[in-house]
Amino acid sequence: DCIVHAAVRGVTKRADGKFVLALDDGAAQSFDRVIVATTTRAIQVRMGITDTSNLFAPEVMRAIKETHMVSSSKLFILTRDKFWLRHGLPHNIQTDTLARGIYCLDYAPDDPYAHGVVLISYTWEDDSHKILSLTDKIERCKRLVAEIGAVSPAFAAHLFPLDNDYARNVISHDWLLDPYALGAFKLNHPGEDVHSQALFYQFQTAADPTVDSGIYLAGCCCSFTGGWIEGAVQTAINAASAVIHSLGGTLAEGNPLDAMRSRYRYGD
Numbered sequence: 529d530c531i532v533h534a535a536v537r538g539v540t541k542r543a544d545g546k547f548v549l550a551l552d553d554g555a556a557q558s559f560d561r562v563i564v565a566t567t568t569r570a571i572q573v574r575m576g577i578t579d580t581s582n583l584f585a586p587e588v589m590r591a592i593k594e595t596h597m598v599s600s601s602k603l604f605i606l607t608r609d610k611f612w613l614r615h616g617l618p619h620n621i622q623t624d625t626l627a628r629g630i631y632c633l634d635y636a637p638d639d640p641y642a643h644g645v646v647l648i649s650y651t652w653e654d655d656s657h658k659i660l661s662l663t664d665k666i667e668r669c670k671r672l673v674a675e676i677g678a679v680s681p682a683f684a685a686h687l688f689p690l691d692n693d694y695a696r697n698v699i700s701h702d703w704l705l706d707p708y709a710l711g712a713f714k715l716n717h718p719g720e721d722v723h724s725q726a727l728f729y730q731f732q733t734a735a736d737p738t739v740d741s742g743i744y745l746a747g748c749c750c751s752f753t754g755g756w757i758e759g760a761v762q763t764a765i766n767a768a769s770a771v772i773h774s775l776g777g778t779l780a781e782g783n784p785l786d787a788m789r790s791r792y793r794y795g796d
């Protein structure tokens with residue numbers, strides 16, 4: 529077993545067919561086969577894999593570079609208690625203010641005195657982009673609470689973190705700015721299904737030794753169902769099948785390499 533706690537910042541294929549992974553701690557490790565299961569943007573921007581010509585076919589490279597991803601932001605407050613239950617306040621608010629979606633989360637339904645968690649802002653695309661400039665989470669939190677106050681002052685009055693500790697009990701995340709994601713998940717623009725096809729079926733290169741490069745794509749971003757775990761699991765199984773076959777292993781009948789064919793004809 530080999531578990532490495534360092535980010536990959538480059539993948540190159542040597543003349544002997546082995547892959548060398550450059551790690552951000554300065555080390556390098558070699559492997560017989562590689563499964564890449566990050567977002568397409570992380571593949572291009574953080575690992576620079578699209579700069580290497582002997583890893584993927586041109587249509588796969590293009591799909592990695594052009595696949596659209598949505599952005600999303602969330603801001604959570606850990607509250608002293610589940611105030612919405614005690615005061616008969618809504619558990620969910622949808623607004624056209626900056627906050628957009630507000631969700632009360634109960635992680636201890638059997639304990640009425642437990643802390644509460646309120647996702648005070650769950651935003652997508654433009655609504656996420658608007659709040660990106662509020663880079664300080666405390667400023668962002670207070671700004672969003674003020675917006676919620678315009679809709680429901682009674683609800684907003686409870687929106688302060690446990691112990692008034694904004695540094696510890698407020699968490700904010702912008703997927704667009706996450707260096708290991710660079711976006712929330714793949715969501716094709718109209719006409720881009722051909723990219724999903726190129727990414728999804730890339731693992732089937734393993735079935736043909738003349739085109740098998742030994743590196744396979746997996747993950748939500750190369751599925752047909754970006755944004756859902758189902759596609760991540762399916763593509764993980766596909767890539768694992770590719771590795772087994774490519775290294776000379778035997779796959780059970782009905783495996784994704786032999787039993788699945790691309791029937792899409794987007795270009796026709």
Ligand SMILES: Cc1cc2nc3c(=O)[nH]c(=O)nc-3n(C[C@H](O)[C@H](O)[C@H](O)COP(=O)(O)OP(=O)(O)OC[C@H]3O[C@@H](n4cnc5c(N)ncnc54)[C@H](O)[C@@H]3O)c2cc1C
Nearest residue numbers: 535536565566570574600708712747748755756757758760
């Ligand atoms: C805001 C949001 C809401 C969602 N809601 C739902 C939902 O309601 N239902 C649902 O089914 N799915 C949902 N999803 C999608 C679900 O989270 C994904 O389908 C799933 O996490 C994808 O799994 P994955 O293994 O493909 O990728 P990830 O879980 O993203 O894992 C990729 C991993 O690669 C790591 N990584 C990136 N770059 C490098 C590098 N250079 N070196 C080493 N490691 C690296 C990342 O840190 C990450 O841990 C949501 C996703 C988001 C962002």
